Amino acid sequence: MTRRKGFLSMLTATIMLLLVDAIALIAFTKAPAFQNRPRWFKITLFLLILIATVARLYKYNSAMGIDYDEAMGGINAWSLAKWGIDYFTLAPHPVYLYAWGSGMNLLYPLIVSPLVKFWGLSITVYRFPMILIGVVSLLCLTAAMLKARWSNWRLLLVLAALALSPGMVNTSRWAVESNLFPALMTLVMAVLLLWTTTRQARYFYLVNILLVLGAYTYANNWLFLATFILGFWLIGWRRHLASLRQLGLACILDLALAWPLALFLWVNYVSHHQIRVLGLTITHLVASRGGSQFVIGHGHGIGAVIKNLGQTAALLVTGSDGYLKNGLPGIGIITPVLVLAAIVGALYLIKQHPRSDFDSLMLMMLGANLPTVLLIAPNNTHLNALLVPALYLAATVFTIRPGAKWPVVGLAIFGLTFGVWASLYFGTYHRALEAGQSETPLELQTLLTRARATGEPIYLVTNNHSAGSVYTVALFNHPVKPVTFQKQAVKAGGGEFIHYYRYGRYHFSAQLPDHLPDHAVLIVRRGSNVQRALSEGYHVTFGGRYYQYLTK
Numbered sequence: 197m198t199r200r201k202g203f204l205s206m207l208t209a210t211i212m213l214l215l216v217d218a219i220a221l222i223a224f225t226k227a228p229a230f231q232n233r234p235r236w237f238k239i240t241l242f243l244l245i246l247i248a249t250v251a252r253l254y255k256y257n258s259a260m261g262i263d264y265d266e267a268m269g270g271i272n273a274w275s276l277a278k279w280g281i282d283y284f285t286l287a288p289h290p291v292y293l294y295a296w297g298s299g300m301n302l303l304y305p306l307i308v309s310p311l312v313k314f315w316g317l318s319i320t321v322y323r324f325p326m327i328l329i330g331v332v333s334l335l336c337l338t339a340a341m342l343k344a345r346w347s348n349w350r351l352l353l354v355l356a357a358l359a360l361s362p363g364m365v366n367t368s369r370w371a372v373e374s375n376l377f378p379a380l381m382t383l384v385m386a387v388l389l390l391w392t393t394t395r396q397a398r399y400f401y402l403v404n405i406l407l408v409l410g411a412y413t414y415a416n417n418w419l420f421l422a423t424f425i426l427g428f429w430l431i432g433w434r435r436h437l438a439s440l441r442q443l444g445l446a447c448i449l450d451l452a453l454a455w456p457l458a459l460f461l462w463v464n465y466v467s468h469h470q471i472r473v474l475g476l477t478i479t480h481l482v483a484s485r486g487g488s489q490f491v492i493g494h495g496h497g498i499g500a501v502i503k504n505l506g507q508t509a510a511l512l513v514t515g516s517d518g519y520l521k522n523g524l525p526g527i528g529i530i531t532p533v534l535v536l537a538a539i540v541g542a543l544y545l546i547k548q549h550p551r552s553d554f555d556s557l558m559l560m561m562l563g564a565n566l567p568t569v570l571l572i573a574p575n576n577t578h579l580n581a582l583l584v585p586a587l588y589l590a591a592t593v594f595t596i597r598p599g600a601k602w603p604v605v606g607l608a609i610f611g612l613t614f615g616v617w618a619s620l621y622f623g624t625y626h627r628a629l630e631a632g633q634s635e636t637p638l639e640l641q642t643l644l645t646r647a648r649a650t651g652e653p654i655y656l657v658t659n660n661h662s663a664g665s666v667y668t669v670a671l672f673n674h675p676v677k678p679v680t681f682q683k684q685a686v687k688a689g690g691g692e693f694i695h696y697y698r699y700g701r702y703h704f705s706a707q708l709p710d711h712l713p714d715h716a717v718l719i720v721r722r723g724s725n726v727q728r729a730l731s732e733g734y735h736v737t738f739g740g741r742y743y744q745y746l747t748k
Contacts, residue, residue, distance in 0.1 A: 205257075205315060205318060205321055210253060212328070213327065213328065217335070220338075223339070233348060244360070245334070251614070252368040256320075259621075260521070260629045260630060261635030262319055262635060262638065262641075263370060264634050264668050265372045267668035269295075269372070273305040273312045277309035277310065279678070282479070285479070289476050289477055290479045291412075297483055301373045301414055301415055303409060304373035304376045311324065326368055326369075326371045330368030333380070334382065337382055337383075337385060340393075341389065344390075353592075353594055356591070356607055357610055358587050360614035361530065361614075362613065362617040363576070370521050374577055377413050384561075385558070389554055395437060400432065407424065407425055407428075408454050414580070416568070418457075423567055424564035428557060456473070459473060463478045463480050464481055482694065491573055505570060511579070512579075519575070519632075520629050521634070523576040524625060527616070530583065533609065537593045538590040541589030545589070637742045639741060640742070640743060643743055643745050644719070648701075650747075652717050652747075653716040654716070655703045655719070657708055657719070658704070659722070661706075663697065670704075684699040712728075712729060712732055720746060735748070
């Protein structure tokens with residue numbers, strides 16, 4: 197039954213994505229800005245959109261294990277869908293999720309919650325909106341570029357840069373809630389282009405709404421968002437794109453949407469008491485990740501900032517931050533070749549006079565990353581606001597000289613980069629992505645379902661693989677009511693990540709416990725010593741690639 201439901205969910209997801217693509221492509225073909233273009237352009241555009249969709253969709257529910265942050269987000273999406281409460285605090289309508297104790301961004305779990313309510317919680321359902329939004333953002337950008345009547349090669353290169361970028365594809369395939377940010381910035385880029393093309397105020401206000409939504413998407417990018425909003429307003433005013441009245445209305449709009457986050461800062465850094473305002477819970481976290489992510493403070497000054505800049509540069513070159521889900525070694529979110537191309541593109545646009553309104557805004561988007569680069573410890577997720585402007589500037593490089601030679605080279609580089617990434621992702625690094633540092637293999641879901649049906653206590657042994665976090669996977673597999681979990685769970689640890697090692701019939705440990713019950717199901721990660729269990733009468737009834745299933 198579970199397998200059939202998973203198949204139906206995947207089939208529905210595939211049909212929905214292809215239907216979205218078909219509707220968009222039909223709309224494109226009816227646009228005058230598309231009809232007058234050559235046949236080779238139309239075919240290439242269709243192929244890019246198809247490849248982008250397939251790359252995000254292909255085995256998205258089976259090629260990678262479940263990340264603990266995905267499981268945590270899924271649990272909260274289920275709780276929001278059922279009761280509108282934070283799973284771990286039972287607080288109604290939270291503006292920020294309590295999650296590990298150090299918090300989780302709200303927007304993506306909130307977006308997913310209606311689907312979870314209808315289809316149930318599964319990895320297919322939970323990851324699908326991330327893919328859908330990623331594809332829709334590319335279609336919106338394509339529509340905006342057609343409306344702006346960009347040249348054939350400029351449009352295709354920018355689309356290829358964002359559609360085939362390993363960083364953009366990767367963030368669409370994993371439903372870690374912060375991964376929504378690059379797709380959101382693609383939408384911002386599309387609306388900025390519509391604004392500078394039409395000069396209609398509605399697009400100016402829409403950009404402001406999307407940027408404030410970005411603050412609910414990823415808190416680490418608040419510095420970027422604050423810098424970019426101010427810069428985008430300044431450019432709009434100086435270039436007569438927005439009047440003072442429009443700027444005033446935008447300020448009121450942003451404050452109307454962002455005030456819960458301002459109160460969130462007050463609660464967590466000043467009052468340290470959770471409050472409720474207008475039906476919303478302003479979440480108080482047990483710990484902040486700021487101390488571990490900001491490089492200044494605690495006696496660290498300009499030297500730490502300079503060191504951080506060097507570490508960021510090193511990360512962009514090596515591509516690896518230790519988490520394969522964030523970026524493969526040597527590729528990362530943007531390859532070293534494209535980093536260099538982005539730098540050249542930025543220098544070219546800075547020197548260009550006159551510079552278009554849109555190019556000025558994209559340079560501002562790139563520059564707004566400076567506070568993050570200087571002040572926040574680098575990893576590929578922390579740098580995800582860099583993706584969209586850097587890829588745009590990298591694509592721009594190949595349109596500087598007239599003729600088709602350099603655009604063809606650029607398209608080939610984007611295609612080759614994607615091909616190398618795909619071969620490594622589904623080949624060399626497949627096993628590591630399936631059962632990596634913070635991922636649990638999907639076979640564990642099957643074993644947990646099998647164990648639950650027995651009615652026996654369940655002992656899950658992780659062989660030192662994040663034993664304190666794996667409870668999220670058990671809850672993701674079969675959620676229990678938040679109130680029930682609160683009564684049953686035994687909390688351990690503190691700081692940024694609160695762990696649970698037991699709730700209900702579930703017990704979690706790094707190695708086999710010293711005392712085993714007379715009757716239980718043992719699910720043991722390979723590499724753990726099971727001799728004692730065997731000597732006490734347990735036997736292996738199933739041996740998977742990663743786990744052994746033992747019963748008496």
